[in-house]
Amino acid sequence: MTYLIFGATGNIGSRVTERLIARGERPAVFVRDARKATSRFGDQVDIHVGDLEKPRSSLAAALAGVDGVFLVTEGPDLDARDRAVADAASAAGVRHLVKLSTLDVHTGVGTGPWHARGEAAIRDRGVAFTFIQSAGFMSNALGWSHAIRERGVLRSSTGAGTIAFIHPDDIADVATAALVERDHDGQALIITGPEALSYGEMAAAIGRAIGRRVRFEEISDQQAHASVVRWAGKGPYADALVDIWRAVREGRLATVSDVVPRILGRKARSFDRWAEENAEAFQ
Template identity: 55%
Template sequence: MRCLVTGATGDVGSKVVKRLIERGERPRIFVRDPEKAHALFGPKVEMCKGDSSDPASLKPAFESTDAVFLVNSGPEIPRRDQAAARAAREAGVKRVVKLSSLDVEQGLAIGAWHEKGEAAFRSSGIAFTFIRPSGFMSNLLAWAGSIKAEGAVRSSTGDGKRAFIHSDDIAAVAVEALTNARYEGQSLPITGPEALSFPEVTARIGAIIRKQLRFEAISDEEAGIRYAAATGAGPEETEAHVALWRAIREGQLGSVTDTVERILGRKPISLDKWLDENAAAFC
């Protein structure tokens, strides 16, 4: 199978590329910044320069490709997934593995964008697998600034829980789906090993860095203002994140699945392992 990886310079995509290289393959990658990609992978990949906002640039990347790992982000997900489904069908791609979200099951916020993206592939006639992860452990890096400056974490998630997942587990599952037909037509809901509240995660970080941290519950409104200020996100993206955190607070997104273990034959990576790897970011 000749694989194409989009989002190859991102958290999950870069790990998918590295895993394919480790398997002895030379994957094709679709990137908007070849220099950044070269610094990550050197000559071990075939580079296609393009931008998902320009559907015409997908065409040369998708041609002569058997399987695509697809990453699209933000409010543009439905439109960009539709364009990718069209390009994949026209190029004769055999299989698409889409990085989706566990929150599709609730149909809310970012999950609603992914639901529309998934629909484009369901109706495309191309074999698909939807990888549906819970919240990434790497999201916790967004807390590094306030932890370092004030010893504090602020969130509107209350005591609601989330089974954070390591992006290496997501990549490992994605590579399984890319490289064999067993998961075609399936949605794979994947989570980390345990559901934890954000105050519990705050305490785990404090234990690793040996610092007393405080968790402050904030309102939806304050969470939205802080998110927009920190990321520069527009109203639609900000409201989607506020809705996601509200759903966590309401206990809608705390499920734990055994999918990682079923597919990889081992337990998902623990939060403590991720914290060991990333402790320096919080000091």
């Protein structure tokens, strides 16, 4: 089988690529920067250089002879890139496409509408699909590291609301299983972490991992927006994040699913474990 990974230099795509390599495969990667891919994977992958913003020629060449695709796309207009990849995959005779999507296609919150349009752009294109509808990533908590390191505090507008963040390794394990085993074609897999936690509980878990108390401080939506604009700028991304945090506070994102244990035959990794693995970032 030949696999092509989009987003291979990113958080989840790199993990899927590593898992395929560990299984003895030689995946291909579609990347903007060949040096970045080489420094990450050495000579264990075939590298196709291209940019999904300018897909025409590079996509067709990269997809020739490919059986399975793992697709990561971002931004409010990600459906245009999903459609371009699905069309090129269909033309190339690709058999299966696994898209990293979000649980929020069901809530309409945050990036949910972007991915709902992306999923619609892939359905009925003649390529079997699996959508990985993931909960928020535990690795989002790295965004708290500066405030926790400097001031021992996590400030958030999520109040006492809870969310079942998922470990990035579990997302990659499920995506790799879907790609390799082909048992989930035509399905949308809702995956979450093992339990829904409040941001206060996650702050406490990080505190336990670093051996120092981490306070939780509630802020308003306006304060949260002002703080995200400082690092991400104004626009749909900042709005989407504040939208997500409000939905957490209102208890609309507390879903916990059993799909990770059902597919992988073991428990989903806990936030405590993630915090221990990443303690250094908060010290």
